[in-house]
Amino acid sequence: MIRDTIKAAQVSAMKAGDKPRLAAVRLILAKLKDKDIELRTAATLPDDDALVIDVLQKMAKQRRESITLYEQGGRQELADAERGELAVIEEFLPARMTEDEVKAVIAAIIAETGAAGMKDMGRVVGALKASHGTQVDMAAASGLVKAALSA
Structure with a gap:
């Protein structure tokens, strides 16, 4: 502990x-x-x-x-x-994930949830926080999620 x-x-x-x-x-x-x-x-x-x-x-x-x-x-x-x-x-604190690792996790969550656009951003961020919340800077991650969903 x-x-x-x-x-x-x-x-x-x-x-x-x-x-x-x-x-x-x-x-x-x-x-x-x-x-x-x-x-x-x-x-x-x-x-x-x-x-x-x-x-x-x-x-x-x-x-x-x-x-x-x-x-x-x-x-x-x-x-x-x-x-x-x-x-x-x-x-x-647990080790932080690199930006590339975070992008890979975000891509996996988007594929898993079937998120299609910005309207699904909350669902993707919520799933990211639930699965990797302690290893990811959520402020930076939300920007990465936004970029991934708008692309």
């Missing part, structure tokens, strides 16, 4: 005295605890790994946006700190 890997990383960062890594790992664990508390009243609980991946993806997206804003504002030291946190977060 990913959560156990994160906890082990916390222990190893403490033993190594790696303060920036330890801070990032503690941040991840705090976000996971917040999500656990939020889900206490939920009727159904998602799979733990899916929950952890969802939290990590949101954190990574926030870091990428912050890096862009800090660089535009000329705050390189803050952008570098965010990059360090992003690197730690991405260690725990």
Whole structure:
């Protein structure tokens, strides 16, 4: 389980005295605890790994946006700190699919669902998210789906 890997990383960062890594790992664990508390009243609980991946993806997206804003504002030291946190977060995420792999999966889903045009985009994106949601950047994938359906 990913959560156990994160906890082990916390222990190893403490033993190594790696303060920036330890801070990032503690941040991840705090976000996971917040999500656990939020889900206490939920009727159904998602799979733990899916929950952890969802939290990590949101954190990574926030870091990428912050890096862009800090660089535009000329705050390189803050952008570098965010990059360090992003690197730690991405260690725990599953490997991302390449653009070519995503295009191949999209083509397979289009053939499987019989999608013919832009009206079927939601169905294709939904199927992509259900089958490969943790390995694909959905923002970029929707553009690829749109290109594939309009071609």
